[in-house]
């Protein structure tokens with residue numbers, strides 16, 4: 001089923017209700033590809049990278065690294081081919097914004113890619129899209145063909161000296177291929193096992209060549225920055241986190257869906273005003289603010305502005321902006337069981353802490369949920385989670401530890417009640 | 433995800449690729465600086481033709497890519513969407529990750545299990561449906577949801593899901 005426009009739109013999604021925006025003619029009629037023309041014909045590559053850096057656009061794939069700065073890490077000169085990768089693997093549970101950006105705004109993303117190609121000197125972009133996104137892939141495939149036929153891709157783009165090719169690559173169902181070096185391995189036709197860093201992709205990326213990886217949404221912001229300037233971009237969002245993002249709200253709310261809002265919008269405004277709060281007059285118990293890897297916040301802490309500088313103070317992060325709402329009936333041990341199952345299943349297995357740790361956490365959480373847990377189990381859980389942090393090839397292991405730590409930080413009483421009563425004390429909770 | 437838990441009844445083991453599949457694979461190879469980059473694409477193409485990657489088919493692919501059959505099978509086993517045994521004619525995968533579970537996905541999966549008489553990961557004896565559960569499919573606001581092959585079906589209730597599955601041939 002195709003998506004329609006978000007409930008609240010801003011510059012990224014303002015035309016998404018309009019089918020024509022997804023087609024090249026409709027896109028051009030709404031000012032599309034003018035930003036790329038401006039960048040390529042009137043700005044030097046360095047100037048473009050500096051503008052995007054000064055605008056403060058942070059990567060929207062989860063880590064929040066400043067996009068323009070990353071572009072400047074690419075080596076200068078043309079002795080080796082350079083590549084861009086568009087990370088369209090979107091598999092972080094709770095996240096579905098990249099899907100709509102590709103289904104409803106494929107040319108906006110391609111235009112961002114073209115501008116980044118100019119800024120970095122990349123000759124080719126690989127768009128790596130998760131295998132399950134068949135409809136989004138078909139939309140992109142069509143948009144890429146249209147862009148070639150109109151001279152926005154291929155040799156001599158818009159009659160200039162720039163040449164750029166775009167290749168669409170389908171993944172095949174592996175969460176770890178969203179991690180940028182797992183992605184690079186997968187792109188090379190291998191198992192998607194993350195690489196040790198350094199070397200970083202800007203030195204040794206796809207097929208050993210200098211490569212910059214950016215997220216679908218990150219690219220989609222770029223034409224707007226070129227068109228409207230850095231002051232405009234910085235006037236939206238917070239001082240440290242400018243621009244909008246597309247929040248995906250799911251779980252126990254009246255209006256689950258997508259909301260494009262400035263960074264720094266308060267979480268309680270998103271949950272209650274935009275998404276309509278919890279149905280049937282029930283109360284919120286906890287909210288995961290940024291996709292499943294990010295620690296949960298309890299009901300009393302929802303007054304936080306949704307930007308990393310504020311979320312970090314609450315020991316969480318913006319991640320992908322996937323907001324998952326859980327009502328008062330929810331058993332937080334069950335939540336832990338679901339989360340730890342996912343990470344156990346998706347660990348690529350290279351690092352002992354991650355491979356064993358995810359398995360142990362899942363086993364212990366299931367035991368507690370069944371009513372067979374002990375008080376020591378809670379300490380063992382925290383101990384295992386602690387050992388999984390900061391010691392592995394990629395950040396997956398940390399991402400698996402954080403949510404469990406968050407659940408124990410804010411909902412320890414749920415865990416203790418299971419141990420005390422030797423059963424799950426939340427009969428009305430969602431089914432496991 | 434539960435793939436490969438049980439094999440569907442199978443005909444002959446696939447071995448060859450059609451001329452059309454070979455031509456498609458060659459076009460994919462040309463897009464990469466090294467042809468190995470097209471291996472995932474080739475596996476998708478081979479599965480479109482045969483439904484799964486048999487040892488013999490892996491050998492055929494390995495020859496095309498100038499790698500060993502075991503290297504092909506390593507890739508097949510790493511990715512959830514590649515299958516090393518025969519599959520039902522339709523894949524029905526219910527998302528059971530957290531946002532979907534919060535909205536009843538696991539109850540829905542259980543209802544489909546008893547409706548079809550198989551467990552998640554199994555194929556119906558007539559080879560019609562392989563049922564499975566899957567991680568987040570990027571449709572969390574439209575939960576519960578499932579996919580039939582590449583097609584998403586969102587905002588389902590148990591009755592709708594049963595009817596959907598019954599309509600598969």
Ligand SMILES: Cc1cc2nc3c(=O)[nH]c(=O)nc-3n(C[C@H](O)[C@H](O)[C@H](O)COP(=O)(O)O)c2cc1C
Nearest residue numbers: 059060061087089090091178179180214215218395
């Ligand atoms: C386990 C793991 C999974 C990830 N999955 C994704 C993903 O699906 N999509 C994405 O854009 N970034 C993902 N990332 C982040 C990427 O590694 C990388 O930081 C990002 O693609 C860079 O683009 P950005 O700077 O534009 O955000 C993931 C990271 C980790 C550690």
Ligand code: SF4
Nearest residue numbers: 348350351354392394
């Ligand atoms: S941390 Fe986990 S997912 Fe990342 S490389 Fe190590 S084992 Fe693989």
Ligand code: FES
Nearest residue numbers: 527532569571572
């Ligand atoms: S959790 Fe089911 S689609 Fe995201």
